Amino acid sequence: MEIDEPGAAAPDAASGGAASSPASGAAPTTEPASETSGGAASSEGSSAAPPAAAPVAPAAASAPAAAAVATVPDRGPRSQILSPLVRRLAKEHDLDLAQIPGTGSGGRITKADVMAVISSGEARATAGAAAPTIAPAQPMPAPSAGIGDEVVSVSHIRRAIAEHMLASTQGTARAWTMVEVNVDHLVKLRERVKDAFQERYGIKITYLPMVVRATVDALLEYPDVNARLDGENIVRHRFVNMGIAVSYDAGLIVPVVKGADGMNTIGVARSIADLAARARAHQLQPDEVQGATFTITNPGPYGSVASVPIINQPNVGILSFDAIVKRPVVIDDAIAIRSMVNISMSWDHRVIDGELATRFLARVKQNLESWDFAEDLGA
Incomplete structure (x- = not known):
């Protein structure tokens, strides 16, 4: 699947950190305490009978010693x-x-x-008196780089991404829902119009603009998904500014298609192509990465079939469009091969409940399976 704007909003399954191996050290060896070996004296009796009084004296002498031992704790x-x-x-x-x-x-x-x-x-x-003095725990020293390892400084962009993702995971009650969508007719439509579309508009037509259009309609139908939490209040936005996750050499960035609710599919396609190109050229303006009311990420071109993205705060939801794959499905009690895709959403349970999340995704699914995008694309 071709796409101009691949991106992923740091899905949990893909955002693995490199595990640090603790430096191995030889355990300190302790010298065993030297033992004093005492030889046991062996006494053999002689053949001559000893005097009768001889054994009495040692027994009498040993009695006080035994008593003394008994009194020592x-x-x-x-x-x-x-x-x-x-x-x-x-x-x-x-x-x-x-x-x-x-x-x-x-x-x-x-x-x-x-x-x-x-x-x-x-x-x-x-x-x-018996309480031992416990030394405070000392932090483990950071493992040093091994032979052949490369040490790379964390960039300002990467640090900002990390802080934003961490704040999102700690500040939201994230839940996740997924539906599968039959996009067989969209695959055939794109195959039929892609050459003419690129020749006419100078950009490639991908599935993402169609997903954006279907999602915008669902956001207008369910405004609590197109919202943000402001203290004790839920702010429902009267417009849709669609954030599009874009990967580039410095990491991840989310440029915003402002006023997506007023665009047709061609307008969305042009806006995404422009923002993605300028993002990769480091030419975006600060206001072009601010103000999103909802976000879409598209890890499908990399083969992901089910991703769990991190919510792009202050949004309360983020939709993921994964890889389109052919697989057998049951249609009218018959098995058929269709182009299927999983569409999932991470959502903030502080604002959205499971029923609303499911209804929202069902609306996106219905739009993608039933809308005829041919006229919208000028085909």
């Missing part, structure tokens, strides 16, 4: 045998178990130990 592994109740109480009262002396077996902390700290009013002091 085992501060290390005791936390591994804490009861679930003790853990829960400590968590509920923000207690550091390492600061609570245990009176249980082997220095184990019991429920009574925790309740004693809570009832004594030491819980706050214990929690405060």
